[in-house]
Each structure stands twice: as C-alpha cells, then as structure tokens.
Amino acid sequence: MRHPEDMTEIIPHSPQFRPAFWRGMRAFTPxxxxVVPFSMVAGIAAVQAGFTPAESIAFSLIGYAGSAQLIASQMVTSxxxxxxxxxxxxxVNLRFAMYxxxxLPLFVGVPLPRRWLLAYGLTDQAYAVTMGRPVTEPSPAAYYAGAAALMWLTWQSGTAVGALVGAKIPSTWPLDFAVPLSFIALLVPVLQRRPQVFAAIVSAVVAVAAHGLPFRLNLILGAVCGVAVGQLMQRWQAKSV
Amino acid sequence: MSVLLVIFLMWAVTYPVRWLGLSLGRLHLPPFWLSFLQFVPVSVFAALVVPEVLGSPEWPRRLVACMVGGLLMWRTGSLAPGILGGFAAYWVVRGVGF
Known part of the structure; x- marks a missing residue:
C-alpha cells in the first residue's frame, strides 16, 4: 500500500510511474x-478509399480516431x-470531450505538455480500462498512460498491416464489405435497450428512404431522426416508470 | 480532393475535442445534451451501414452475410468471429449461386 502523497507522482522513471504504467498496460491486454481486427479493417478501408498505404498509415497516426477513421474512409469512397x-x-468524436x-481529476499535477500527449492517446478503450481501474490504484494517470500506450501500439500496427495487406488483395474480392461488418460490430453492443434499438431502426429507415438526397445528406438526416426518436422514447420511458 | 487535406481536417476534428475536456476543466453538459450524445453513435452507425448494404448491387448476399456476422458478434461478444463468419456466409451464399 502506497502513501497518499505518492498519488500525484507522474514523473516517468520515478519509482511510482513504472509499476502503475505496467499495471495499466496489463489491464488493457484482454x-x-x-482491437486487432477493427484496426485492420480501418487500414483496409483507407486503402479502399484510394489512399496509398503510406497515406493510410499517416491518416491513422494523425487522426487516430477509430470509428471516425472508418466513417471518413467510407465517405471518401462514396x-x-x-x-x-x-x-x-x-x-462521432464529440464523446471524447466527455471522456x-x-x-481531468486524474491528471491534476501532470505538466501541460505531458497532458497534450495523454489527450492524443484518449480512446474509448483506454477510457473504459482507466475508469474500471482498481480503487486502490495509487497513480491513475500512469495507469491510464499504460493502457493508452498499448491501445496505440495495437491500433497503429493493425492499421499498418491492414493498409499493406489491403493494397495487395485483388479488387475482385469484396474487401470493402469488411467495413459494414465492423460497423455492425460497433452497433451490436449498444443495442441493449429499447430506445437505442428504436433510434437505430428509425435512423436506418430514414437514411434508406432519403438515399436520393445529394451529398450523402441522408446520413445526417437519418442520424438526426434516430437521435430524436431515441431521446423521446427515453423520456417517455422515464415518465412511465 | 486532396488526401492531405482530409488527414489534416481529421486531426482538426479529433485532437481538439480530446483536449477540450482536459483544458476547460469539468464540462457541465445539460441532461439534454448528455442524452443527445448517448444516441449519436448508434444512430450514425445505423444510418451509415444499412443504406450502404442495401445500396450494393449484390445486396441480398451482403444482407445475409451481415445478419450472420451480427448474430455471431451478438452471441460471442467479439469482433473477429463476426467478421470472419460474415465473410464466410458471403462466400457460401455466392458459391450457392445467389
């Protein structure tokens, strides 16, 4: 058990940083x-959108945005x-602001330049692992850094492999089909409750019905209708309980 | 459209958003916006994937494969069997001649 004054120790190579960093990394391994197939699909999708493998890798390194990378590639393709x-x-990225x-309370005492790096590493997965850390964790910032570092390594290697492999596969293969499949993978876990299910159905129906709109506006229109229906339903459910 | 421009713009809509919460301090969003954000991913993904699958020239194959893939992901809770199973279903349907 560490002393409470150790809690703001965030200096790399300090005796407190390394073990907490490794604990975060270990917690991320499951x-x-x-993440591997998802990141490979992101690499494949970028190549399918017409990026060279090098551009796809740069896109992933600079953007580093998971589902937004997939959405952007898919929209460039169309x-x-x-x-x-x-x-x-x-x-799609607005959730990062909430995360x-x-x-923020974890990063009290962390110098500003280091926070810039920590912000770059923020993902759904690193956030989830950090929020699920043991309550006894004495250095949550270092723990987060460990989880984020492993996520980053996994994601970047996966997109690089996907981009390089995707460029080699003949175009008669329906490789672009990996993209809708992985969107379904993102969709399935969030369809747990009824308002979410209805939001998805309404959004899909509107987007299909409005597919004739220019500039792929059917996507925005569908999403807006889906969000509205989901919110209405949640409010209605909350009232009836 | 220039690839470099897309890459730069992607950075511009990703990094500052991540940085926002860390620099502004605690964000106190009204409940309306919290629940708005909660429904964004599910709606965007659905609006993106369904027209994409149904708009494909070979949509019956893809629809079947997506249903198989989605079912596998739901049952196993992981991505790899869903993607592999979805592709397997696609080739089976294509092989059968539909």
Whole structure:
C-alpha cells in the first residue's frame, strides 16, 4: 500500500510511474484481440478509399480516431463532400470531450505538455480500462498512460498491416464489405435497450428512404431522426416508470 | 480532393475535442445534451451501414452475410468471429449461386 502523497507522482522513471504504467498496460491486454481486427479493417478501408498505404498509415497516426477513421474512409469512397465528412467525424468524436472532462481529476499535477500527449492517446478503450481501474490504484494517470500506450501500439500496427495487406488483395474480392461488418460490430453492443434499438431502426429507415438526397445528406438526416426518436422514447420511458 | 487535406481536417476534428475536456476543466453538459450524445453513435452507425448494404448491387448476399456476422458478434461478444463468419456466409451464399 502506497502513501497518499505518492498519488500525484507522474514523473516517468520515478519509482511510482513504472509499476502503475505496467499495471495499466496489463489491464488493457484482454482488449487487444478485439482491437486487432477493427484496426485492420480501418487500414483496409483507407486503402479502399484510394489512399496509398503510406497515406493510410499517416491518416491513422494523425487522426487516430477509430470509428471516425472508418466513417471518413467510407465517405471518401462514396465521394461525399469534404464538409460532410468532417462534420460526421466531428459528431462521432464529440464523446471524447466527455471522456477527457471526466478524466481531468486524474491528471491534476501532470505538466501541460505531458497532458497534450495523454489527450492524443484518449480512446474509448483506454477510457473504459482507466475508469474500471482498481480503487486502490495509487497513480491513475500512469495507469491510464499504460493502457493508452498499448491501445496505440495495437491500433497503429493493425492499421499498418491492414493498409499493406489491403493494397495487395485483388479488387475482385469484396474487401470493402469488411467495413459494414465492423460497423455492425460497433452497433451490436449498444443495442441493449429499447430506445437505442428504436433510434437505430428509425435512423436506418430514414437514411434508406432519403438515399436520393445529394451529398450523402441522408446520413445526417437519418442520424438526426434516430437521435430524436431515441431521446423521446427515453423520456417517455422515464415518465412511465 | 486532396488526401492531405482530409488527414489534416481529421486531426482538426479529433485532437481538439480530446483536449477540450482536459483544458476547460469539468464540462457541465445539460441532461439534454448528455442524452443527445448517448444516441449519436448508434444512430450514425445505423444510418451509415444499412443504406450502404442495401445500396450494393449484390445486396441480398451482403444482407445475409451481415445478419450472420451480427448474430455471431451478438452471441460471442467479439469482433473477429463476426467478421470472419460474415465473410464466410458471403462466400457460401455466392458459391450457392445467389
């Protein structure tokens, strides 16, 4: 058991940093098998969108945004205007603001430049592992850094492999089909409750019905209708309970 | 459209959002926006994937394969069997001649 004054120790190579960093990394390992196929699909999707393997790898290193990478690649493939690609990515990325706000108390005492790096490493997975850390963890910032580092390594190697392999596979193979499959993988776990299920159904129906709209606006229209129905239903459920 | 521009814009809509919470302090979002954000991923993914699958020239094959893949992901709770099973179902349906 550590002393409470150790809690703000975040200096790398300090005796407190390394063990906490490794604990975070170890806590992340069960998530690796789930991240590998997803990251490979992101690499394949970028190549399918017409990026060279090097551009796909740069895209992943600089953007590093999981589902937004997939969405952007998919929209580039279907020739959506840049404004809409960026808007959709922004909407999907808004959750990161919530994550980083809720992680803030962990980073008290961490120097600003180091926080810039920690912010870059923020992902759904690293956030989830950090929030699920043992209550006794004395250095949560170092623990987060460990989890985020392993996520980053896994993701970047996966997209690189996906981009290099994806460029070699003949175009008659329906490789682009990996993209909708992995979106389904993102969709399945969140369809737990009825408002979510209805949001998805309404969004899909509207997006299909409005597929004739220019600029892939059916995506935005469907998503907005889905969110509205989900919220209405949740409110209605809360009242009737 | 330039690839470099897309990459830069992706950075511009990803990094600052991550940084926002860490720099502004605690974000106090009204409940309306919290629940709004909660429904964003599910709606965006559905609006993206369903027209994409149904709009494909070989949509019956893809629809079957997506249902198989989705079912496998739901039952196993992991991505790899879903993707592999989805592709397997695709080749089976294609091999059978549909």
């Amino acid at each position: 998530l690796v098998p789930g 020739h959506a205007p840049t404004v809409l690609i960026v808007l959709s990515s922004l909407i 980083s706000a809720s992680l």
